[in-house]
Amino acid sequence: MNDAVQASRQDAAAESQGPDGNRRGVRTRHAIDRAATDLFFRLGYHATSMRAIGDAAQVRSAAIYHWYPNKEALLIHLQNEFMRELTKAVESAADRHTHPVFRLAAAVREHVVFHGLHQQEAFVTDSEIRALAPGPRDALVARRDAYQQYFVNLISAGRDRGLLRPTDVHVATYAVLLQCTGVSAWFKASGRMTIAEVADHHVDLVLGSLHADRGLIGAAAAAVRPD
Amino acid sequence: MNDAVQASRQDAAAESQGPDGNRRGVRTRHAIDRAATDLFFRLGYHATSMRAIGDAAQVRSAAIYHWYPNKEALLIHLQNEFMRELTKAVESAADRHTHPVFRLAAAVREHVVFHGLHQQEAFVTDSEIRALAPGPRDALVARRDAYQQYFVNLISAGRDRGLLRPTDVHVATYAVLLQCTGVSAWFKASGRMTIAEVADHHVDLVLGSLHADRGLIGAAAAAVRPD
Amino acid sequence: MNDAVQASRQDAAAESQGPDGNRRGVRTRHAIDRAATDLFFRLGYHATSMRAIGDAAQVRSAAIYHWYPNKEALLIHLQNEFMRELTKAVESAADRHTHPVFRLAAAVREHVVFHGLHQQEAFVTDSEIRALAPGPRDALVARRDAYQQYFVNLISAGRDRGLLRPTDVHVATYAVLLQCTGVSAWFKASGRMTIAEVADHHVDLVLGSLHADRGLIGAAAAAVRPD
Amino acid sequence: MNDAVQASRQDAAAESQGPDGNRRGVRTRHAIDRAATDLFFRLGYHATSMRAIGDAAQVRSAAIYHWYPNKEALLIHLQNEFMRELTKAVESAADRHTHPVFRLAAAVREHVVFHGLHQQEAFVTDSEIRALAPGPRDALVARRDAYQQYFVNLISAGRDRGLLRPTDVHVATYAVLLQCTGVSAWFKASGRMTIAEVADHHVDLVLGSLHADRGLIGAAAAAVRPD
DNA sequence: AATGAATGAGCGTTCATTCAT
DNA sequence: GATGAATGAACGCTCATTCAT
Numbered sequence: 001m002n003d004a005v006q007a008s009r010q011d012a013a014a015e016s017q018g019p020d021g022n023r024r025g026v027r028t029r030h031a032i033d034r035a036a037t038d039l040f041f042r043l044g045y046h047a048t049s050m051r052a053i054g055d056a057a058q059v060r061s062a063a064i065y066h067w068y069p070n071k072e073a074l075l076i077h078l079q080n081e082f083m084r085e086l087t088k089a090v091e092s093a094a095d096r097h098t099h100p101v102f103r104l105a106a107a108v109r110e111h112v113v114f115h116g117l118h119q120q121e122a123f124v125t126d127s128e129i130r131a132l133a134p135g136p137r138d139a140l141v142a143r144r145d146a147y148q149q150y151f152v153n154l155i156s157a158g159r160d161r162g163l164l165r166p167t168d169v170h171v172a173t174y175a176v177l178l179q180c181t182g183v184s185a186w187f188k189a190s191g192r193m194t195i196a197e198v199a200d201h202h203v204d205l206v207l208g209s210l211h212a213d214r215g216l217i218g219a220a221a222a223a224v225r226p227d
Numbered sequence: 228m229n230d231a232v233q234a235s236r237q238d239a240a241a242e243s244q245g246p247d248g249n250r251r252g253v254r255t256r257h258a259i260d261r262a263a264t265d266l267f268f269r270l271g272y273h274a275t276s277m278r279a280i281g282d283a284a285q286v287r288s289a290a291i292y293h294w295y296p297n298k299e300a301l302l303i304h305l306q307n308e309f310m311r312e313l314t315k316a317v318e319s320a321a322d323r324h325t326h327p328v329f330r331l332a333a334a335v336r337e338h339v340v341f342h343g344l345h346q347q348e349a350f351v352t353d354s355e356i357r358a359l360a361p362g363p364r365d366a367l368v369a370r371r372d373a374y375q376q377y378f379v380n381l382i383s384a385g386r387d388r389g390l391l392r393p394t395d396v397h398v399a400t401y402a403v404l405l406q407c408t409g410v411s412a413w414f415k416a417s418g419r420m421t422i423a424e425v426a427d428h429h430v431d432l433v434l435g436s437l438h439a440d441r442g443l444i445g446a447a448a449a450a451v452r453p454d
Numbered sequence: 455m456n457d458a459v460q461a462s463r464q465d466a467a468a469e470s471q472g473p474d475g476n477r478r479g480v481r482t483r484h485a486i487d488r489a490a491t492d493l494f495f496r497l498g499y500h501a502t503s504m505r506a507i508g509d510a511a512q513v514r515s516a517a518i519y520h521w522y523p524n525k526e527a528l529l530i531h532l533q534n535e536f537m538r539e540l541t542k543a544v545e546s547a548a549d550r551h552t553h554p555v556f557r558l559a560a561a562v563r564e565h566v567v568f569h570g571l572h573q574q575e576a577f578v579t580d581s582e583i584r585a586l587a588p589g590p591r592d593a594l595v596a597r598r599d600a601y602q603q604y605f606v607n608l609i610s611a612g613r614d615r616g617l618l619r620p621t622d623v624h625v626a627t628y629a630v631l632l633q634c635t636g637v638s639a640w641f642k643a644s645g646r647m648t649i650a651e652v653a654d655h656h657v658d659l660v661l662g663s664l665h666a667d668r669g670l671i672g673a674a675a676a677a678v679r680p681d
Numbered sequence: 682m683n684d685a686v687q688a689s690r691q692d693a694a695a696e697s698q699g700p701d702g703n704r705r706g707v708r709t710r711h712a713i714d715r716a717a718t719d720l721f722f723r724l725g726y727h728a729t730s731m732r733a734i735g736d737a738a739q740v741r742s743a744a745i746y747h748w749y750p751n752k753e754a755l756l757i758h759l760q761n762e763f764m765r766e767l768t769k770a771v772e773s774a775a776d777r778h779t780h781p782v783f784r785l786a787a788a789v790r791e792h793v794v795f796h797g798l799h800q801q802e803a804f805v806t807d808s809e810i811r812a813l814a815p816g817p818r819d820a821l822v823a824r825r826d827a828y829q830q831y832f833v834n835l836i837s838a839g840r841d842r843g844l845l846r847p848t849d850v851h852v853a854t855y856a857v858l859l860q861c862t863g864v865s866a867w868f869k870a871s872g873r874m875t876i877a878e879v880a881d882h883h884v885d886l887v888l889g890s891l892h893a894d895r896g897l898i899g900a901a902a903a904a905v906r907p908d
Numbered sequence: 909a910a911t912g913a914a915t916g917a918g919c920g921t922t923c924a925t926t927c928a929t
Numbered sequence: 930g931a932t933g934a935a936t937g938a939a940c941g942c943t944c945a946t947t948c949a950t
Contacts, residue, residue: 025933025934025935028934028935042357043357044271044273044357044358046271046273046274047273047357047358049918049919049920050919050920050921051918051919051920059934059935059936060935060936060937061920061921062921062922062923062935062936062937062938063934063935063936065920065921065922066933066934066935070920070921071920071921127354130269130270130271130274131271131274166432167427167428167431167432168420168428171420171425171428171429171432172428172432174406174409174410174413175406175409175429175432176406178405178406178408178409178412179401179402179403179405179406181405182401182402182405182409183401185405186401193395193398198398200394201394201395201398201399202398202402204394204436205393205394205398205399205402205436206436208435208436208437208438209431209432209433209435209436210435211435211441214438252909252910255909255910276943276944276945277944277945277946278943278944278945286909286910286911287910287911287912288945288946289910289911289912289913289946289947289948290909290910290911292945292946292947293909293910297945297946298945298946478912478913478914479912479913479914482913482914496811497811498725498727498811498812500725500727500728501727501811501812503939503940503941504940504941504942505939505940505941513913513914513915514914514915514916515941515942516914516915516916516917516942516943516944517913517914517915519941519942519943520912520913520914524941524942525941525942581808584723584724584725584728585725585728620886621881621882621885621886622874622882625874625879625882625883625886626882626886628860628863628864628867629860629863629883629886630860632859632860632862632863632866633855633856633857633859633860635859636855636856636859636863637855639859640855647849647852652852654848655848655849655852655853656852656856658848658890659847659848659852659853659856659890660890662889662890662891662892663885663886663887663889663890664889665889665895668892706930706931709930709931730922730923730924731923731924731925732922732923732924740930740931740932741931741932741933742924742925743925743926743927743931743932743933743934744930744931744932746924746925746926747930747931751924751925752924752925
């Protein structure tokens with residue numbers, strides 16, 4: 001989602017234009033976000049106390065309430081931020097192509113890469129939907145459904161041209177997103193593969209599961225690989 | 228898994244051998260298990276209180292401590308029960324076949340069906356590993372890893388005979404299990420498909436993603452379909 | 455209101471019929487009520503913490519939640535108990551007479567005596583209406599208004615027979631109740647007067663302010679004095 | 682009391698002598714006083730936060746600390762201001778007369794009118810004595826006792842000349858002040874009576890309760906009515 | 909086998925207050 | 930003169946757990 005990128009931009013702006021106090025404030029907020037992300041990821045939302053977040057962010061827990069009205073708002077912020085950035089990244093990756101299967105391949109690839117680079121945010125967004133009250137939960141579910149629909153559309157486009165042959169578009173979409181999202185749960189940056197390699201494998205798995213022709217799979221995989 | 232089957236067996240035993248009080252006791256335990264499963268599924272382990280479990284099971288929360296030494300032990304019991312039954316069901320399904328690809332197809336099919344029939348237990352077992360203390364967590368992770376290794380072996384066997392062509396066995400195994408396990412998170416028994424249909428789709432998706440020949444996929448799918 | 459009387463009755467019942475545990479429980483509840491009354495009286499509702507009530511009642515504050523769902527419910531209980539007992543005492547005192555002015559005199563006398571004997575409960579009931587949420591507040595205000603109407607009726611009856619000559623019945627009623635209720639704010643049981651003497655003075659003050667004839671005042675005062 | 686009068690005087694002084702900033706400052710202080718009075722009246726001292734006062738006064742709560750060292754000092758200021766103005770108004774009203782009963786009537790009348798015009802300040806001064814620390818509390822109680830003694834003296838003077846016949850001067854004084862002060866708790870400026878009418882009723886009630894002759898009551902009531 | 913009463917720890921949150929700017 | 934950021938203490942309340950009965 002690029003909380004890091006975005007926040008450091010704010011930081012830079014503050015440092016160049018504002019008084020010193022602002023800088024401290026923005027840094028505190030950033031520290032809170034990072035601490036919460038890390039703890040929600042490792043322990044879960046309900047097992048993470050505001051005191052623990054404060055400790056990790058080097059402030060008293062009361063200071064968190066300057067930046068968020070309550071614990072849930074902090075979670076919501078992290079989740080919304082992630083969904084916004086994920087959607088932007090994936091859609092712009094797909095939009096670099098016109099061929100329907102290349103578009104799907106690009107989306108899958110970016111989805112996996114993004115989940116590998118933002119493992120914690122990804123996992124928290126996915127696993128802590130339950131922790132939300134009905135209102136915010138419905139809102140997040142709606143965003144997630146819209147994101148899922150984007151993949152339904154990509155797969156449907158390929159099927160309509162006879163390039164993909166899923167036995168059921170919706171089940172296939174669930175399968176695709178589950179396996180690609182799940183990367184955030186098992187990938188270790190220190191492991192034997194880079195996230196780019198993992199992403200390449202998933203492009204192959206996904207297109208295979210949709211019965212694309214082998215030649216097309218190879219072409220799509222090549223087309224969406226950076227370099 | 229077969230909480231129902233197993234518990235009713237205990238029940239029958241109790242009824243045939245013990246006085247009336249014993250039967251009541253076993254029923255209480257069963258009610259506690261079901262209540263905990265339901266609440267852990269819907270709210271999560273940390274968001275579920277012992278009081279809430281007691282209320283749902285029609286006893287005071289103190290009564291739970293007659294059956295389990297503490298809250299974590301209750302969770303561990305549910306998870307172990309599920310893993311035991313899942314493993315048994317999947318392995319015996321695979322063992323009905325000798326052809327490597329049929330064996331994988333049977334395992335996939337049974338895995339999906341089992342997760343559809345025991346959605347709550349499946350989801351709780353998967354999502355609440357984090358809630359365990361290091362000791363029990365390591366134990367459960369070991370069981371899960373062993374289960375995963377079973378699929379690694381099935382896929383490897385198919386690849387070794389040239390019937391399956393995964394680009395990476397381990398990534399493929401993650402992908403297969405994530406998409407099949409995830410069924411417990413989205414499947415609705417009241418929806419447009421039966422769990423059997425969903426399972427059939429997954430057999431197709433999985434074998435496709437591993438680049439099995441189309442004819443073989445059809446044969447395997449037919450072989451593992453019941454009737 | 456006779457929290458003491460009533461609670462000790464429950465106590466006696468429990469002691470004579472129930473197991474030992476019950477007795478402890480009822481005593482705890484009684485201790486909580488007394489501690490809360492005392493602290494709400496001396497410090498005010500908002501300045502009294504649940505921990506302070508627990509300390510005064512010799513239990514941890516968490517134990518209070520076995521008896522009341524929250525702090526406000528404890529306050530409401532005390533206020534309702536007081537209003538019930540006050541109403542009962544005053545109405546039955548008035549009902550011992552038929553002459554309208556004697557009835558008013560008896561009500562005034564009992565009101566003052568009751569407020570002197572239950573100073574703390576009286577003061578808390580009166581001064582902590584603001585602390586209630588709208589629902590309970592409206593309910594208590596309604597009870598208080600009904601009680602006030604009882605005095606409006608008593609005064610009106612005397613005026614209709616030409617025995618009392620208030621310049622305005624409603625202003626007079628406010629004045630009567632304010633001065634008699636206020637006894638709970640200044641009376642000291644250790645002072646120079648007994649509560650009975652204070653009550654006698656108020657009968658005289660009230661009937662004088664309503665321009666009753668001097669002879670009637672004397673007769674009414676004599677009629678309602680116990681001896 | 683005349684917070685308005687006094688503050689606008691300060692305001693005028695500031696405007697004629699100081700720069701623009703000063704005027705803003707005085708307005709802030711005035712806004713703080715009014716906000717605190719309103720909130721203490723409606724919610725009570727302990728239920729009112731500095732943040733809430735700041736919000737109502739259109740400043741951040743930290744700004745209050747430029748004008749008052751702490752929350753209690755703000756309350757003390759409001760109470761002292763009220764007591765000073767009340768005492769001044771009542772004594773000067775009494776001093777317009779020489780006849781002892783007229784003096785009492787004038788004091789009662791002014792007391793009621795003042796409590797009607799400054800309901801909030803009156804109620805806060807009376808009901809939040811408990812909120813003060815021992816030192817300031819004793820100081821306010823002393824002022825209040827002195828004010829009460831003024832009425833004891835007025836009543837005693839009437840009794841010594843045989844014009845008033847209270848059965849007990851001190852109980853009578855409590856009764857008089859309670860009923861007249863209580864006007865601040867029930868009077869509604871939008872109701873069926875003006876505060877002047879309410880005050881007239883109280884003059885009648887008070888003199889009646891002290892057994893003044895009917896003719897004297899009428900004369901006193903007429904003498905203290907304005908115009 | 910189950911309960912009612914209680915506990916000690918800890919929760920999310922609010923508070924009055926401080927202080928550099 | 931006023932603010933934004935932060936604090937330390939305390940708040941009402943819930944928790945998992947214990948234990949005599």
